[in-house]
Amino acid sequence: MSTSQMTPNKDLAEGFAQIGALFAGNDGNLDQIYREHRATMPVMQGDICAELGAASFAGDTGRPIYTVFKHADVMLVLRDTKTFTSGILMETGLGQFLDGLMITGLDGDEHRQLRGILQPSFTPAVMEEWREAYIRPLIQRYFIEPLIPLGKAELVSSVGVMFPIHVVYAVLGFQDDDPAALELFASKALKVLGGMANDPEAKRAAFQAFQELYDPTLAAVQARRESGATGADLISRLIRAEFEGRTLTDHQITNFVRMMLPAASETTSRTFAIMLTHLFDHPEVLERLRADRSLMRKVLDESVRYDSVTTFKVRETQTEVTLQGVTIPRGAVISACVASANRDETVFENPDVFDIDRKQMAAFGFGFGAHMCIGIWLAKVEIEEAVGLLLDRLPNLRLDPDQPRPEIRGVSLRGPDAVHVIWDAP
Numbered sequence: 512m513s514t515s516q517m518t519p520n521k522d523l524a525e526g527f528a529q530i531g532a533l534f535a536g537n538d539g540n541l542d543q544i545y546r547e548h549r550a551t552m553p554v555m556q557g558d559i560c561a562e563l564g565a566a567s568f569a570g571d572t573g574r575p576i577y578t579v580f581k582h583a584d585v586m587l588v589l590r591d592t593k594t595f596t597s598g599i600l601m602e603t604g605l606g607q608f609l610d611g612l613m614i615t616g617l618d619g620d621e622h623r624q625l626r627g628i629l630q631p632s633f634t635p636a637v638m639e640e641w642r643e644a645y646i647r648p649l650i651q652r653y654f655i656e657p658l659i660p661l662g663k664a665e666l667v668s669s670v671g672v673m674f675p676i677h678v679v680y681a682v683l684g685f686q687d688d689d690p691a692a693l694e695l696f697a698s699k700a701l702k703v704l705g706g707m708a709n710d711p712e713a714k715r716a717a718f719q720a721f722q723e724l725y726d727p728t729l730a731a732v733q734a735r736r737e738s739g740a741t742g743a744d745l746i747s748r749l750i751r752a753e754f755e756g757r758t759l760t761d762h763q764i765t766n767f768v769r770m771m772l773p774a775a776s777e778t779t780s781r782t783f784a785i786m787l788t789h790l791f792d793h794p795e796v797l798e799r800l801r802a803d804r805s806l807m808r809k810v811l812d813e814s815v816r817y818d819s820v821t822t823f824k825v826r827e828t829q830t831e832v833t834l835q836g837v838t839i840p841r842g843a844v845i846s847a848c849v850a851s852a853n854r855d856e857t858v859f860e861n862p863d864v865f866d867i868d869r870k871q872m873a874a875f876g877f878g879f880g881a882h883m884c885i886g887i888w889l890a891k892v893e894i895e896e897a898v899g900l901l902l903d904r905l906p907n908l909r910l911d912p913d914q915p916r917p918e919i920r921g922v923s924l925r926g927p928d929a930v931h932v933i934w935d936a937p
């Protein structure tokens with residue numbers, strides 16, 4: 512694939528913006544709203560996303576919904592997987608399309624066993640291998656080098672939207688010589704995410720996208736199995752993976768791959784853009800990072816605490832439970848507000864200050880407990896590579912003074928719509 516073929520895909524960037532708009536809502540004074548909730552109504556009957564006019568990941572199940580705002584309660588909800596189960600995500604989330612095989616919606620032993628098979632393919636050591644083999648060369652070649660002569664760019668559409676999808680495509684072991692296949696893969700991933708919204712047309716498009724992804728993915732899995740599955744790529748690893756005597760069928764691997772696409776793309780794209788925005792908003796941090804790349808992880812972790820991309824986690828109560836004096840019935844939907852918990856003043860000192868040197872405390876941007884993001888190390892490595900390469904290869908990278916500053920917004924999905932930059936082109 513020549514670098515010129517990797518011009519931004521307009522449809523893809525538009526799809527990304529539409530999804531952002533759907534989940535944006537009225538986010539004018541979110542920090543204040545959440546602060547007031549933590550102080551006066553830390554458990555609220557109702558869905559704050561709906562109140563703020565944003566599409567909600569809690570879906571429309573007809574059951575009572577409670578939103579929880581405090582760090583301690585969000586942690587409890589995510590940690591106590593017996594009382595607060597995830598099966599509801601099969602109804603409200605992507606499980607609707609995945610034949611019940613969506614890991615985020617599994618509970619108990621079923622989840623533990625699947626997680627046990629998958630986990631060894633996502634360790635930091637595997638990511639270091641992929642960093643060198645796939646991630647750095649790919650980002651450099653397809654996303655950074657074409658920018659160098661331009662002197663200016665909008666980084667969400669030219670880099671952010673596409674690079675995580677390309678990374679997933681590469682680590683799955685798909686051949687990198689068919690740009691049309693890659694873009695098809697990418698546009699389907701976005702349609703799948705659009706299906707999260709309570710919109711029948713978006714759901715229909717998501718269902719269709721999932722169907723269309725099935726056959727080519729299954730064919731790739733079968734071909735890899737037939738050829739011995741000896742490679743370092745993810746599909747080969749999943750074919751070889753074993754836990755407590757169990758292995759994955761081709762159907763299970765195909766479903767995991769389909770499920771992974773939306774989990775790994777949108778989240779990473781927006782987190783990359785959030786991190787860049789924080790760097791440009793805090794020039795002193797940017798200067799420190801330019802001088803010392805070992806700070807990259809701290810900047811990323813603080814960006815994810817300060818502005819998590821997915822701001823709510825959804826669970827269902829298996830028993831009646833009392834939180835902060837509010838009795839919640841069995842069978843209720845809990846919407847755990849990560850965005851509020853990550854700024855809880857009882858846990859984080861000066862929580863509304865972006866401080867990369869702050870004391871590390873549990874934050875929930877990548878989840879917590881049994882369902883904590885399995886792709887956390889992959890996401891971190893690819894974002895670090897993308898940001899690092901931008902700083903290395905685009906001298907004096909800075910915001911474009913002729914364009915609006917990036918603004919992180921959104922109630923149920925956060926991120927800036929655009930990050931316009933300039934640099935000293937050769």
Ligand code: HEM
Pocket residue numbers: 614615616626771774775776778779782820821824825875876877878879881882883884885886887889890
């Ligand atoms: C910055 C990027 C990312 C963010 C912010 C993020 C966030 C999250 C969060 C918050 C959860 C917990 C969901 C819950 O508790 O209900 C989760 C789970 C998950 N994530 Fe990520 N994610 C990112 C990237 C990725 C990537 C690159 C992958 C690729 C494999 C991935 C795969 C998954 C999977 C499979 C789960 C389900 C784990 C389970 O249920 O056991 N994510 N992610």
